[in-house]
Amino acid sequence: MDQMNLTMLTDFYEITMANGYLEHGLKDRIAYFDMFFRKVPDNGGFVIMAGVEQLIEYLKNLRFSEEDIDYLRGKKLFSEDFLRYLKNFKFSCDVWAVPEGTPIFPNEPIVIVRGPVIEAQFVETMVLLTINHQSLIATKANRIVRAAQGRGVMEFGSRRAQGYHGAIYGARAAYIGGCIGTACTIAERDFEIPVLGTMAHSWIQMFPNELEAFRAYARTYPDQCTFLVDTYNVLKSGVPNAIRIFHEEVVPRGFRPKGIRIDSGDITYLSKEARRMLDEAGFPDCKIVASNSLDEYIIRDILIQGAQVDSFGVGERLITSKSEPVFSGVYKLTAVEEDGMIIPKIKLSENVGKITNPAFKQVWRLFDKSTHKAIADVITIYDETIDEKNPYVIFDPEYIWKRKTVTNFYAKRLLTKIFDQGNCVYQSPELKEIKSYCKGQIETLWDEVLRFENPHNYYVDLSKPLWEMKQRLLQEYSVK
Amino acid sequence: MDQMNLTMLTDFYEITMANGYLEHGLKDRIAYFDMFFRKVPDNGGFVIMAGVEQLIEYLKNLRFSEEDIDYLRGKKLFSEDFLRYLKNFKFSCDVWAVPEGTPIFPNEPIVIVRGPVIEAQFVETMVLLTINHQSLIATKANRIVRAAQGRGVMEFGSRRAQGYHGAIYGARAAYIGGCIGTACTIAERDFEIPVLGTMAHSWIQMFPNELEAFRAYARTYPDQCTFLVDTYNVLKSGVPNAIRIFHEEVVPRGFRPKGIRIDSGDITYLSKEARRMLDEAGFPDCKIVASNSLDEYIIRDILIQGAQVDSFGVGERLITSKSEPVFSGVYKLTAVEEDGMIIPKIKLSENVGKITNPAFKQVWRLFDKSTHKAIADVITIYDETIDEKNPYVIFDPEYIWKRKTVTNFYAKRLLTKIFDQGNCVYQSPELKEIKSYCKGQIETLWDEVLRFENPHNYYVDLSKPLWEMKQRLLQEYSVK
Structure with missing residues (x-):
């Protein structure tokens, strides 16, 4: 920098x-x-x-x-x-x-x-x-990482950080504390922290409908498909559309779907249902990513409740250490x-x-x-x-x-x-x-x-x- | 910058x-x-x-x-x-x-x-x-400023900010929200926010005793004397030594004392006693500054209790908006x-x-x-x-x-x-x-x-x- x-x-x-x-x-x-x-x-x-x-x-x-x-x-x-x-x-x-x-x-x-x-x-x-x-x-990140019990935790908090260095050095500290990556691009450019990210709700809204938005994404990044499934309705729309595009655009190109991301609603319930739907569709390897105001306490609780989440995107509560x-x-x-x-x-x-x-x-x-x-x-x-x-x-x-x-x-x-x-x-x-x-x-x-x-x-x-x-x-x- | x-x-x-x-x-x-x-x-x-x-x-x-x-x-x-x-x-x-x-x-x-x-x-x-x-x-600062009911609030939080921009732009935002100044020097250099600050406990400790530390400070800055009075004991040592130096080094040079700062202990009690001692010594114009983990709730409470504080230095709870x-x-x-x-x-x-x-x-x-x-x-x-x-x-x-x-x-x-x-x-x-x-x-x-x-x-x-x-x-x- x-x-x-x-x-x-x-x-x-x-x-x-x-x-x-x-x-x-x-x-x-x-x-x-x-x-x-x-x-x-x-x-x-x-x-x-x-x-x-x-x-x-x-x-x-x-x-x-x-x-x-x-x-x-x-x-x-x-x-x-x-x-x-x-x-x-x-x-x-x-x-x-x-x-x-x-x-x-x-x-x-x-x-x-x-x-x-x-x-x-x-x-x-x-x-x-x-x-x-x-x-x-670093300390907060490590608490969250330990709560996730081996599941990956990604740092997603730049937009809620306290200033630019809060985002950048926060991503660095979170990585030291055990996060597997960050959404903060400059942190990869300058510190080689793996950077991750796929789409916002606005991507979905820019296309005539959710199905076409997923299709467009799959055609550009067939090997990188983690679809955000909660723009309209996770179980009635997002997951079925994701599955359809996995079948129509991803598998035919020789790739496997990477995942879906749930960013609102009850993560425990939605992840269990989504897991069942993905498994039934032949995608047991498709990961479920959860985000939305998570921290170590919520992660611990939803895992106790059997949430079927493979990795977590954690934003504001990590990057500001919100609870303290x-x-x-x-x-x-x-x-x-x-x-x-x-x-x-x-x-x-x-x-x-x-x-x-x-x-x-x-x-x-x-x-x-x-x-x-x-x-x-x-x-x-x-x-x-x-x-x-x-x-x-x-x-x-x-x-x-x-x-x-x-x-x-x-x-x-x-x-x-x-x-x-x-x-x-x-x-x-x-x-x-x-x-x-x-x-x-x-x-x-x-x-x-x-x-x-x-x-x-x-x-x-x-x-x-x-x-x-x-x-x-x-x-x-x-x-x- | x-x-x-x-x-x-x-x-x-x-x-x-x-x-x-x-x-x-x-x-x-x-x-x-x-x-x-x-x-x-x-x-x-x-x-x-x-x-x-x-x-x-x-x-x-x-x-x-x-x-x-x-x-x-x-x-x-x-x-x-x-x-x-x-x-x-x-x-x-x-x-x-x-x-x-x-x-x-x-x-x-x-x-x-x-x-x-x-x-x-x-x-x-x-x-x-x-x-x-x-x-x-800016919003947090304004809450604190309103709690102080017209008394000055200074932003003192750089050391506890979340990163460098957290300190610098935090000082800027605090000023917008109503703070009268900051301790963050770069914020004055770059944004013309009035900067304030006198001494740390270490200044006191660098001299043979508190009295000599105050005396040395007064000789260098006779018109800027705000003494930190809680290094050893506020009422038995800090305030009496401050008063003595005001008499011996400040008044004879044609200046008035600016203030004392209390950074620990019970602010309500200590400020009332210190006020009484300063008034009796002929320094009713000497201001009392309080610092030490303050926020709008504590300021409101100690003012209700009659604390004799003229201005507040507010650090970590302002610069991070600690409560939220x-x-x-x-x-x-x-x-x-x-x-x-x-x-x-x-x-x-x-x-x-x-x-x-x-x-x-x-x-x-x-x-x-x-x-x-x-x-x-x-x-x-x-x-x-x-x-x-x-x-x-x-x-x-x-x-x-x-x-x-x-x-x-x-x-x-x-x-x-x-x-x-x-x-x-x-x-x-x-x-x-x-x-x-x-x-x-x-x-x-x-x-x-x-x-x-x-x-x-x-x-x-x-x-x-x-x-x-x-x-x-x-x-x-x-x-x-």
Whole structure:
């Protein structure tokens, strides 16, 4: 896709603070920021990380144009020193991120930015915007895909997306989350996501009648016939006409019908009847596609009722994550460097859940050596190691008497370095690889974590050194 | 903003149908499509039209690049004739739209596209995506602005938007809907929306303590001091430190404090206490800004409880329209031309609410001559006129015995031509003008329509000729 200059897509306070840091001699003070989230959307058990590739693109292209600087000068708020600094700006931070497609959990750092505070602070808005959006949609898509129990789910939501990137990167995230394709053409051109689509109701209406509309379509695309059968009446008109055209135009040309699509009415009833009619007509291989305001809950319900649907086209409820359209990742200062020492920082809050985890950190996932299932995640101070050879004790950071000794495990670091002193040191995998990695990683989760409602809380614990550091800071900063 | 080539941001079926229309000799068949919607988000009384300026940009830039055509050729679905057609593609449709900022109601055409069916069909995805998104956000913003009862509402949601355009055009739409500004810097650079913002919690944490952080800020921006007071403890630390710095650094420099911002905790309680403390300290003019997961319901409630808030920063619940993140505009064929005659078309549905209004139409708004309040909208066949000199009878299209004779009124056409044979013939007003036009238009609505819950259904009726045409088509097309 065409490059956009998104440098100025930032909350204005990032710029007022930057100018202030420069003025107060804090330009080169090294700071550490974590992106993390507190709650899984839809009360689910996990989130799927997505958006890292676009975050990398943004960071690579971060520069202030003459136009940007002229605009800022016009605000009469900023020093010429600062505007000169922006003109010569070169991103020089270290950045770590959890790879796309990885299941992630509340309170874990999923992106860490370390560098001069002006820079590390400045990127806040875009780090959050990029990862929040794609992770939200990948997570929702995966819920819907799991509800479909192996049937294909296609992303059909462009027209109801929240803006152009909502459609395009939404399609990308949905593919990571498990969708088999999209209707969004540009997403295939730019990301090689398989694109699908046949006809709208207007195609039917442009011909003298439904039969002639199907016939015309079959003559142009005899091997691609998925007919939309609900323009007039699914069972009295659409399906019989489809069957007739399959016989008259498709089979004689040496092809098999691909499918019919039902976009309104009671999908359970109509699909069962349509299935029977297609089978009786000799087309048991003709697939039934359902669309129309679907989501994971409706798909689950109609499958329980025995709907004969082979694949689903899911639009607005996927592309906006309608039932919970916000993923609330936040970006918080966790440490600064003074004389080469890392000084941890904490943010208190009257709301206990909003207290941050201090320090420069790493996230480890412990896997069972026999089952390869994920047992728990442990957040550690960055230079801690977890020795796989010895039993490792994990404990709940809130109810510390809840503890468990893990044995026979291996541990993997989740955060990978993607920028080193401003240079990208990470090559994003092909999208297909991300998708298949995602599928594999979800298979490491216990079914209890995958449940739609009231899932088991996967363990995300703090290491003993990190927990103790946090307690010390809580004592130190709390207002008496 | 940089131009993006969004031509391929289209549902793939638009392209398969286009190729089919060409093959079947329907390329030059003139078709009419309406965009309309069926339901107001949040069960509100009206929607605010927005996005027309971006729709115009898209239509002006509609062309297929070599890259697009190569990509499509690679699909092995399309004829070389068709690819040649795309290479030479020039948009040639007529387009009408309701101007931005106008209150609109269910079932009214808000965009009409007339032209060769390939073209008029092709633009479906982008017409819907553009208008759906911005209208959704303008409408939500207006609900929040009305809840604030004259207090300023600032759009603070970029980091939680659904993609980059979600943030940028979301800020634009929020401004149309009545927000006084945004935190999204690029929205000021490109749309001249006033941008606002002071400091994040991390600013406070970068200094030895809160007092020094406020002091540093005050020295850099003595006339811009809105301090974030909830990093440690609002009443024990934030407000006292703010007051001290107002006295020590702001007043001595000849300025007055601008405000404090509370971003967590109980806004009602904290704002009342903070107000009292500021007043006692001699700063009754210091404003209190509240943020933290606000929306129209919370704002209404805390104001009822007497919260002392002067302005609101509203983020995720505005920028995603969280409580209802989808605006379901649709795009339906309503007529074709044959031998110069306009032949109306209808789409039936087992769901009565999904039956379309046929024909090439106009929407009229009838205003009371004395009060200038909007009485009703009437959808007519395009060349009908409404004679203001005579009483006009409106009737409910479903319950036709519900009728009303309107007298002493004037009637305005809502749909304005924006493209004539592919040429833009409309100049979008300045954004500020759109915003003020919007405010004025909402003032023409009765309070009953403005109610948040269970508002009065504003009358949207069909003219007698249109109603009769629809009945005739229903008879004709219904499957016996």
